[in-house]
Amino acid sequence: MINRSREIIELLNLKKVDIAAKLGITPVGLNQLLNTEKPKLETLERLANAIGVPVWKLVLSDNEIREVNLIEENIESEVNGYVKVKGTLYEVHSFEDLRKLLELNV
Structure with a gap:
């Protein structure tokens, strides 16, 4: 398992002191946590x-992140069609469209 926490923090341009405060630890404690291999x-x-990112x-x-992104892109592109609910026809092109339709509570 890779611990990319330090890299992600730098990429997002976050301050370690702010992250430490959110975690309720000292900046030294955060550095120890970031240095933990496993x-x-x-x-x-x-x-x-x-930090505000998924685990x-x-x-x-x-490479694994690229694979996840490709899978997500393929999943989203596999939905295409129409859904008829209570006489109203809705066009959907992604799982997000389906989620929005469910949120309409029709």
Whole structure:
């Protein structure tokens, strides 16, 4: 498992002191956490929430992230059609369109 936390923090241009405050630890404690080679999942979840990213971004390599992005793109492009609800026809082109349709509560 890769711990990309430090890299993600730099990419997002975040201040470590702010992240430490969100986690309720000192900046020194945050540095120790970032230097941990194999942090616990619970720790990664807390850190991901403080940074504002999903946990998988902290542990996947660049190639694995590209694979996830390709899978997500393929999933989104596999939906295409029409849904008729209570006599009204809706056109959908993605899972996001379906989610929006469900949120309409029709």
